[in-house]
Amino acid sequence: xxxxxxxxxxxxxxxxxxxxxxxxxxxxxxxxxxxxxxxxxxxxxxxxxxxxxxxxxxxxxxxxxxxxxxxxxxxxxxxxxxxxxxxxxxxxxxxxxxxxxxxxxxxxxxxxxxxxxxxxxxxxxxxxxxxxxxxxxxxxxxxxxxxxxxxxxxxxxxxxxxxxxxxxxxxxxxxxxxxxxxxxxxxxxxxxxxxxxxxxxxxxxxxxxxxxxxxxxxxxxxxxxxxxxxxxxxxxxxxxxxxxxxxxxxxxxxxxxxxxxxxxxxxxxxxxxxxxxxxxxxxxxxxxxxxxxxxxxxxx
Numbered sequence: 001x002x003x004x005x006x007x008x009x010x011x012x013x014x015x016x017x018x019x020x021x022x023x024x025x026x027x028x029x030x031x032x033x034x035x036x037x038x039x040x041x042x043x044x045x046x047x048x049x050x051x052x053x054x055x056x057x058x059x060x061x062x063x064x065x066x067x068x069x070x071x072x073x074x075x076x077x078x079x080x081x082x083x084x085x086x087x088x089x090x091x092x093x094x095x096x097x098x099x100x101x102x103x104x105x106x107x108x109x110x111x112x113x114x115x116x117x118x119x120x121x122x123x124x125x126x127x128x129x130x131x132x133x134x135x136x137x138x139x140x141x142x143x144x145x146x147x148x149x150x151x152x153x154x155x156x157x158x159x160x161x162x163x164x165x166x167x168x169x170x171x172x173x174x175x176x177x178x179x180x181x182x183x184x185x186x187x188x189x190x191x192x193x194x195x196x197x198x199x200x201x202x203x204x205x206x207x208x209x210x211x212x213x214x215x216x217x218x219x220x221x222x223x224x225x226x227x228x229x230x231x232x233x234x235x236x237x238x239x240x241x242x243x244x245x246x247x248x249x250x251x252x253x254x255x256x257x258x259x260x261x262x263x264x265x266x267x268x269x270x271x272x273x274x275x276x277x278x279x280x281x282x283x284x285x286x287x288x289x290x291x292x293x294x295x296x297x298x299x300x
Contacts, residue, residue: 010054016040017057028053051183052090059089062100075099075123081130084156088121088148091183095123103270104219106283107243109133112291113213115204117169117229118221118247122149122162128217129158136161137211141168141199142182169222170201171232204229205237213240215290221247230258238262242289246282259284 014021019038027035028050035047039060045068047053052068059066059073066073066089073089077099086095097103104124107114110132119125119138128136138153140146146166153162168176177195208216218241220226226246230238231254238244239262248255256266264284271280 013054013057013061017060024053055090055093058093058096062096078102084126086121086123086152088145088152091145091148092120092123094120098123098127103281104128104245107217107245109217112215112217113211114217114219115207115213116219118223119149119164121145122152122164124219125149125162125164126152126156126158129156129161133161135163137207138162138164139167139169140164141166141178143180143197144183167200167202169204169207169229170225171203171228172201173203173206174201175199176201204233208237208240216241218244220244224249227253227255230255235262239286242286242291244284246284248282249277249279251278252282255282263287
C-alpha cells in the first residue's frame with residue numbers, strides 16, 4: 001500500500017475529515033503526539049502517530065466511522081455487500097482501496113485459489129473470500145498486522161476458506177529477519193538483516209506447486225519485492241495463474257515485459273508519482289486462461 005502524507009490527496013483527506021486539519025498537520029510536522037483531532041461531526045479522536053492520523057482521515061472522509069480506542073473501522077463496501085468491522089485499522093489504509101475503490105473488482109476470483117501476497121490486516125483476503133474464492137492464502141510477514149489479520153478473519157466467519165501465513169514471498173526459499181515492532185506494512189525498511197524476528201521466505205513457484213494452483217489468481221503488493229519475485233518465478237509457474245494484479249513502487253521497469261513474455265496481456269492503471277517514483281497497478285491476464293475467456297472489465 002502506498003501513502004505519502006505530503007501529497008495533495010492526503011491533504012484533502014485531512015481537510016475533509018478534521019475541523020482542525022491545519023493544526024493536525026502542524027502537530028504532525030512537529031511530531032507532537034498524541035494529537036487531538038476534531039472530526040467534522042464534532043467527535044474527537046486521539047491519534048498516536050502520523051500513520052493513524054492519515055488512515056483515520058481516509059476512513060472518516062470515506063464515510064466510515066473510525067474508533068480510536070479499539071483501532072477499528074466500520075467498512076461500508078461500495079458494492080453494496082454487508083458491512084464489516086476491521087481491527088488494526090490504524091496500521092493500514094488499504095480497506096479504502098479494497099472495499100471503496102474496488103481495486104480488485106477486475107479479478108474473477110469465484111471458485112478459484114487466490115494467493116494474496118501482502119495481506120496486511122486481512123482486508124483484501126476477506127474481500128476475495130466474500131467474492132467467492134474457493135481458497136485464499138494470505139501472506140503477511142509483520143507480526144503486528146498479521147495478528148490483526150488473524151482477528152479479522154476469525155470474525156469474518158470465513159476461516160474455512162482463508163489461510164493466513166506469517167511469511168515473505170521472495171526470489172528463493174529461506175529465512176529473513178524482520179522487525180517485530182513494525183506497525184505498518186508500507187515500511188520496507190522493516191525487512192533487514194538486522195531485524196529481531198526470523199520469518200520464512202517462500203517462492204511463488206513453491207506456493208503455486210504446493211497448492212496445486214491451476215487457473216489461479218495472484219495479488220502482489222509487497223512494497224518493492226515485486227521486481228525480484230516476478231523476475232525469478234519460472235514462466236511455467238506464472239502460467240498457473242489466469243489473472244494477476246501487481247502494485248509496483250518504482251516504475252514498471254521490466255515487470256510488464258516479464259509478464260508479456262510469460263503470455264499475459266497487460267493493462268496499467270492508477271499510475272501516479274509518489275516522492276518522485278512512478279507507482280501504480282498492473283492487471284495481467286493470461287492469453288490462454290485455464291478457465292476459459294475472461295470477462296472484460298472497465299477500469300476507472
